[in-house]
Amino acid sequence: MTKGRVVAGIDGSPAAEIAIRWAATEAAARGAELHLVHAFVWPLFNVPLGASELAPGLRAAADRIVRQAIESAEKFEPGIAVEGRRADGFPAPVLIAASADADLVVIGSRGLGVTLGAMLGSTGLDLTANARCPVVVVRPDDTTATELDALPGPVVIGYDGSSPSLKALDFGLEYARRHSLPVRVVAARQLADDAAGDPEAELRTRYDGDDAEIVRVTGHPAEQILRLSADASLIVLGARGRGGFAGLLLGSVSQTVLQHATRPVAVIPAAAAGG
Numbered sequence: 001m002t003k004g005r006v007v008a009g010i011d012g013s014p015a016a017e018i019a020i021r022w023a024a025t026e027a028a029a030r031g032a033e034l035h036l037v038h039a040f041v042w043p044l045f046n047v048p049l050g051a052s053e054l055a056p057g058l059r060a061a062a063d064r065i066v067r068q069a070i071e072s073a074e075k076f077e078p079g080i081a082v083e084g085r086r087a088d089g090f091p092a093p094v095l096i097a098a099s100a101d102a103d104l105v106v107i108g109s110r111g112l113g114v115t116l117g118a119m120l121g122s123t124g125l126d127l128t129a130n131a132r133c134p135v136v137v138v139r140p141d142d143t144t145a146t147e148l149d150a151l152p153g154p155v156v157i158g159y160d161g162s163s164p165s166l167k168a169l170d171f172g173l174e175y176a177r178r179h180s181l182p183v184r185v186v187a188a189r190q191l192a193d194d195a196a197g198d199p200e201a202e203l204r205t206r207y208d209g210d211d212a213e214i215v216r217v218t219g220h221p222a223e224q225i226l227r228l229s230a231d232a233s234l235i236v237l238g239a240r241g242r243g244g245f246a247g248l249l250l251g252s253v254s255q256t257v258l259q260h261a262t263r264p265v266a267v268i269p270a271a272a273a274g275g
């Protein structure tokens, strides 16, 4: 890939607006292009898509979502190259396909199909489990996403000694460097004799700054990560860890943190190339 590409999934919802801004900020920081993708589901159903006496046309409405998203991104981050498109299909498969030639995909935790109480929609779960690149899930009520610099909270990285968590470490450290943020590596142990790699050594070979801490705690990993990330600029986890079933795409720690975090969460899939 010559120039980097950040993709944001858009659906005209307020959460998507936060995703657009987060993605635009990150595209600018990376010197990457921003691609705004709207999954248009209606062609999959047998409905008339054109304008009628009753409605201006679903396709026209979808194109308006794309147009407004482009305007919003360009206004928010004038220096970046922005493209937008409508792609026929359900959001998760459309964004999974887009992830194949992206460096990062950004989505809101909730879209228009709001299920009461749930923090992460089905798109988020499906995408974080199956994406080919890292995925960032932002929060709909995240006012600080629009003023990232106003909240220089740490990048919180979950480390369990697994190779996906090392990818999370790489991604988190790069993000922290790019945005001049402190780093907090959390290594949680359920049991005192539960060996969990050597976070000091892993950090030493990757980081030469002086603003990183390693927090070792005993307790449930997801609970501890949530507790230690209330002020995080970003939480970074591997999609999988050391446990779980062979075929599992998203571990229980990642799922729980995605469901309950109040801060943006980056999930690094095993299939992601580099950071």
Ligand SMILES: Nc1ncnc2c1ncn2[C@@H]1O[C@H](COP(=O)(O)OP(=O)(O)OP(=O)(O)O)[C@@H](O)[C@H]1O
Residues within 6 Å of the ligand: 157, 158, 159, 160, 162, 164, 165, 166, 168, 186, 187, 188, 189, 190, 196, 221, 225, 236, 237, 238, 239, 240, 241, 242, 243, 244, 245, 248, 250, 251, 252, 253, 254, 255
């Ligand atoms: N003990 C831990 N301490 C810190 N971070 C952790 C810990 N366990 C998991 N994580 C983080 O969560 C990510 C996903 O791991 P998770 O535990 O969810 O998957 P798994 O081990 O494959 O499955 P499961 O634990 O549900 O059986 C890891 O890559 C790591 O970033």
Ligand SMILES: [Mg+2]
Residues within 6 Å of the ligand: 160, 241, 242, 243, 244, 251, 252, 253
């Ligand atoms: Mg685990």
